[in-house]
Amino acid sequence: MNILLTGGSGLIGDELAKKLIDRGHNVRILTRDSDLNHPYYQWSKNKINEKVFEDLDGIIHLAGAPLMKSWSSKYKKEIIDSRVETANLLLKYIKDLNVNLKFFISASGSSYYGQKYSDLIFEESAKAGNDFLAEVCVLWEKAAEKFTEVNARVVCIRTPLVLAKNADSFKLMKMPTQIGLGACLGKGTQWSPWIHIDDLCEIYIKAVEDEIMQGSYNATVSEHINHQEFMEKLAFHLGHKIHLPNIPETLVKIGMGEKACLILEGARLNNKKIIAAGFKFRFETLDQALKNIV
Structure with a gap:
C-alpha cells in the first residue's frame, strides 16, 4: 500500500518506516x-x-512537538497545534484533492485518562482526564476522528513510555543509574506503563493491514509495574542497585516544572482490546524488554 507517514524523522517514525518497507509497503x-x-x-x-497524495491508501500521523521541553504557555500551544492543526491540514488536502483514503492511523497518549495515580485499570471506554496532557490527547483524537468524514477507517494508538535504545527519555533514566547514582522520583508507587518500540511498530502495522481495527487502543503490555520496580529492574540490568533515597516530589517539580507529572504520576492501562484483535506482544515483561535494549 502507499502510506503517508508524518513525523518520520522521530524515533518511532524512523523505525516504523523501515518495518513498513520490509513488509512491502511504499x-x-x-x-x-x-x-x-x-x-x-x-x-x-x-x-x-x-504529489504525496497521488494514489494514496492511508496516513499514519505521528507528528507532534516533543513533551520533554519546558511547558511555557506558548509551547503548550505548539504541543497541541503540532498534532491537531497538522491533522486538520492533511484532511483539507484529502478533501480538496478528493483522495480515496482507506485509513487514518494516529498516535495518541496513555495520558488520555489523566496523568494521575489511580487504583483503576483504564480501558479505552473510560472517561478522559481533566489535566493538560489529557486535553492534548482528546483534541488529538478528535482531529483524527474527523477523517470519518471522508469514509476513512480511523485508529488511535494510546501510547505510554516507549522503550528503545535511542529514546531520549530512556537515556535520561539510564545515565545516572549507570554510574551508581540512580534514584526513584517521588513516592515510587506511581504506575509506569510502557511498551517496547518493536511491539509498538507492530501494532501500527497491524492497524494498517487489519481492516477490522477501528477506534482507540491502549498500546501497553499486561504487566503492571510501578516506578520503584521499574528503576530497580533497570539498575539490575545495568549491573547496579538503587542505593540513594527517593528524590522528593517537590524537588522534581522545581527541576522539571509542570511536566514533572510525566514521571511523578501514572495509571494502569487495560490492553485486552488490542489482544482481542489478535495482537501478540514479543516483549511481555520489563525484564525481557530491558535485556533486549540495555
Whole structure:
C-alpha cells in the first residue's frame, strides 16, 4: 500500500518506516527535517506537496512537538497545534484533492485518562482526564476522528513510555543509574506503563493491514509495574542497585516544572482490546524488554 507517514524523522517514525518497507509497503515521509534515511517530502505550517497524495491508501500521523521541553504557555500551544492543526491540514488536502483514503492511523497518549495515580485499570471506554496532557490527547483524537468524514477507517494508538535504545527519555533514566547514582522520583508507587518500540511498530502495522481495527487502543503490555520496580529492574540490568533515597516530589517539580507529572504520576492501562484483535506482544515483561535494549 502507499502510506503517508508524518513525523518520520522521530524515533518511532524512523523505525516504523523501515518495518513498513520490509513488509512491502511504499512509504512516503512527510517531515520538516532534511536529513533522513528514507525518501521524504518537506511540508510547512500550511502547505504540503500535492504529489504525496497521488494514489494514496492511508496516513499514519505521528507528528507532534516533543513533551520533554519546558511547558511555557506558548509551547503548550505548539504541543497541541503540532498534532491537531497538522491533522486538520492533511484532511483539507484529502478533501480538496478528493483522495480515496482507506485509513487514518494516529498516535495518541496513555495520558488520555489523566496523568494521575489511580487504583483503576483504564480501558479505552473510560472517561478522559481533566489535566493538560489529557486535553492534548482528546483534541488529538478528535482531529483524527474527523477523517470519518471522508469514509476513512480511523485508529488511535494510546501510547505510554516507549522503550528503545535511542529514546531520549530512556537515556535520561539510564545515565545516572549507570554510574551508581540512580534514584526513584517521588513516592515510587506511581504506575509506569510502557511498551517496547518493536511491539509498538507492530501494532501500527497491524492497524494498517487489519481492516477490522477501528477506534482507540491502549498500546501497553499486561504487566503492571510501578516506578520503584521499574528503576530497580533497570539498575539490575545495568549491573547496579538503587542505593540513594527517593528524590522528593517537590524537588522534581522545581527541576522539571509542570511536566514533572510525566514521571511523578501514572495509571494502569487495560490492553485486552488490542489482544482481542489478535495482537501478540514479543516483549511481555520489563525484564525481557530491558535485556533486549540495555
